[in-house]
Amino acid sequence: MIRVSDLRYQYSDSGPVLRGINYAQGSGESVALLGANGSGKTTFALHLNGILQGQGQIEIDGIRVESHTLEAVRRKVGFVFQSAENQLFLPTVLEDVMFGLLNQGVGVEEARQRAMQMIVSLNLEAYAERNPFHLSAGEKRRAALGGVLLMEPEVLILDEPTTFLDPPGIRSLSQMLNRQSMAKIIITHDSRFAIETTTRAVFFEKGQIVAEGPTREIIDRFGWL
Numbered sequence: 773m774i775r776v777s778d779l780r781y782q783y784s785d786s787g788p789v790l791r792g793i794n795y796a797q798g799s800g801e802s803v804a805l806l807g808a809n810g811s812g813k814t815t816f817a818l819h820l821n822g823i824l825q826g827q828g829q830i831e832i833d834g835i836r837v838e839s840h841t842l843e844a845v846r847r848k849v850g851f852v853f854q855s856a857e858n859q860l861f862l863p864t865v866l867e868d869v870m871f872g873l874l875n876q877g878v879g880v881e882e883a884r885q886r887a888m889q890m891i892v893s894l895n896l897e898a899y900a901e902r903n904p905f906h907l908s909a910g911e912k913r914r915a916a917l918g919g920v921l922l923m924e925p926e927v928l929i930l931d932e933p934t935t936f937l938d939p940p941g942i943r944s945l946s947q948m949l950n951r952q953s954m955a956k957i958i959i960t961h962d963s964r965f966a967i968e969t970t971t972r973a974v975f976f977e978k979g980q981i982v983a984e985g986p987t988r989e990i991i992d993r994f995g996w997l
């Protein structure tokens with residue numbers, strides 16, 4: 773499903789941030805990206821749907837990620853950003869969650885129904901008509917996730933999804949993710965959550981993947997608990 777070879781990247785005002793990443797992931801597989809602050813996890817993930825474009829090759833489901841394939845790639849890869857604020861921009865939660873469906877050409881009534889179902893399953897029904905900016909941080913994250921899940925991506929990338937969530941919220945998120953059959957990439961500092969939601973982990977250090985293996989083993993090896 774995902775194949776990355778020798779990916780290199782640096783920001784205009786940084787030194788090398790990704791220093792030759794090789795990565796592969798099967799369809800339906802769930803992988804945790806672990807590693808210290810600044811090790812390159814978010815930068816790497818932003819390449820998978822072409823938000824950043826570095827040197828090297830990336831293929832998603834047989835499609836090379838290039839400027840002219842971005843539309844197709846973004847239909848396959850759903851991304852919930854580290855700061856959910858960047859993802860919510862319409863006057864109500866319902867409109868925000870519906871937005872992607874409408875964009876895909878789904879009719880208004882059907883989009884509204886499917887969005888409401890998602891909102892209910894995320895425990896946000898009381899907020900459907902509220903302004904997303906007035907939600908709490910954890911509620912914003914859930915709303916952003918809802919919009920992305922409705923697009924039924926083949927790859928779901930979640931960048932620090934447990935930040936701001938309370939313990940029951942984390943539990944229901946991991947249960948919800950474990951019911952989803954798409955490939956998942958979960959960037960997290962929450963080791964317990966990683967163990968609950970992924971089978972394999974890769975460990976980033978200074979822009980390189982320095983280890984990979986079963987999630988529990990990697991966490992133990994790096995003392996990442």
Ligand SMILES: Nc1ncnc2c1ncn2[C@@H]1O[C@H](COP(=O)(O)OP(=O)(O)OP(=O)(O)O)[C@@H](O)[C@H]1O
Pocket residue numbers: 783784785786789807808809810811812813814815816976
């Ligand atoms: N927009 C940017 N411009 C310049 N440098 C950046 C930018 N974004 C990130 N960096 C730098 O790139 C490096 C990797 O950052 P990245 O956000 O990928 O790390 P991360 O592993 O996701 O960290 P965290 O766990 O803190 O989210 C860091 O040194 C960071 O300072």
Ligand SMILES: [Mg+2]
Pocket residue numbers: 813814815854931
């Ligand atoms: Mg990050």
